[in-house]
Amino acid sequence: MLKRILLSLCCLFSGVGLANQRAPExxxxxxxxxxxxxxxxxxxxxxxxxxxxxxxPYQQIVAGAQQLGLKEDQAVVVYCRSGRRSGIAQQxxxxxxxxxxxxxxxxxxxxLAQP
Numbered sequence: 001m002l003k004r005i006l007l008s009l010c011c012l013f014s015g016v017g018l019a020n021q022r023a024p025e026x027x028x029x030x031x032x033x034x035x036x037x038x039x040x041x042x043x044x045x046x047x048x049x050x051x052x053x054x055x056x057p058y059q060q061i062v063a064g065a066q067q068l069g070l071k072e073d074q075a076v077v078v079y080c081r082s083g084r085r086s087g088i089a090q091q092x093x094x095x096x097x098x099x100x101x102x103x104x105x106x107x108x109x110x111x112l113a114q115p
Contacts, residue, residue: 023113026077026104031115034075034102035068037061039089044081050110053079058089062096072097079104 030036038049039058049055056064058080070076076098078086083105090103104110 022083022103022105023109026079026102026110027113027115029075029077029102032075034077034100035070037065037076037078037089038107039078039080039085040107048107050079050107050114058085058092061089061092065093065096065098070098073099075100075102077102077104079107079110082106083109
């Protein structure tokens with residue numbers, strides 16, 4: 001947690017937003033086997049989503065992750081439209097005991113950073 005706070009402060013003071021780093025890191029997690037979850041609405045998901053993503057609206061994220069059979073130590077990447085809802089989903093999962101959750105940010109951000 002302290003490391004994340006320090007990284008955020010460094011990015012803030014250097015003029016580089018954390019958003020510029022979260023999507024590339026998300027792709028690293030995915031390359032290592034993380035589960036990809038889109039936390040937007042069904043309508044947004046139907047309009048376009050990342051290949052391999054599972055839809056679980058952020059309000060249902062904990063129950064949905066449990067229904068998927070995800071283990072608390074399974075690596076998970078969440079994304080939405082802007083990163084706000086995925087941030088909430090990350091917090092909810094972490095509060096529920098999931099220890100490896102990464103907020104990939106927004107769909108467009110993820111698409112632009114895709115290797």
